[in-house]
Amino acid sequence: MKLVITDANIFIDLDFCGLIKVFFDLGLSIVTTWEVINEMSEPQQALYEHWVINGALVVHEFTLDKLSEAAINKANNRLSDVDQALLLLAIQLQAMVLSGDRFLRKACERLQVEVHGILWVFDQLILGNLITPGKAAEILSSLQTFNERLPSDACEERLIRWKENSGEQSA
Incomplete structure (x- = not known):
């Protein structure tokens, strides 16, 4: 552990x-x-x-x-x-x-x-099948409005990847 x-x-x-x-x-x-x-x-x-x-x-x-x-x-x-x-x-x-x-x-x-x-926590939640990539993308998008200190490049990379993995298309 x-x-x-x-x-x-x-x-x-x-x-x-x-x-x-x-x-x-x-x-x-x-x-x-x-x-x-x-x-x-x-x-x-x-x-x-x-x-x-x-x-x-x-x-x-x-x-x-x-x-x-x-x-x-x-x-x-x-x-x-x-x-x-x-x-x-x-x-x-x-x-x-x-x-x-x-x-x-x-x-x-x-x-x-x-x-x-x-962001590492999100990655672990997805790897552990505790949340789906689509749900992670939805939650991270919301979190970005609350926590403006998040690294925008790393967030964007994950949002794209997670949306692709969930079958969604990024805007």
């Missing part, structure tokens, strides 16, 4: 897309921190509390010591405390990071920590 440390922006996008349940059906070992949970709105926190209670989401209480903080800061001094904690947790647990945060992703790459974003 792949261990993934998940950032708030992934949880927020999953909530917007209505994909929370199928995300937890991927068979991943999903971990985050209380600081990440606290970055979400209260209704979103309540949604994820269910997954914490049933054990599908493990939430770490985490504090950075000065030595760890210095090491992470060398990778990227633009990281928030929450992102520093996520990155350090990923290093300690030898886990992959799921995040759409540009600075966190770059720091992961510098430290050779595997990192992916919401």
Whole structure:
């Protein structure tokens, strides 16, 4: 079972897309921190509390010591405390990071920590037959209006491929 440390922006996008349940059906070992949970709105926190209670989401209480903080800061001094904690947790647990945060992703790459974003999650949902390519294209199109930070080229490439795989023609 792949261990993934998940950032708030992934949880927020999953909530917007209505994909929370199928995300937890991927068979991943999903971990985050209380600081990440606290970055979400209260209704979103309540949604994820269910997954914490049933054990599908493990939430770490985490504090950075000065030595760890210095090491992470060398990778990227633009990281928030929450992102520093996520990155350090990923290093300690030898886990992959799921995040759409540009600075966190770059720091992961510098430290050779595997990192992916919401598009990877869509890919995994399709590969796991949890959603169809056509449904993924429909949801991603909607998500692009909500999350303007998504990489437009990568989104467009997937939309074309998924629509072709579902028998739809792109406009």
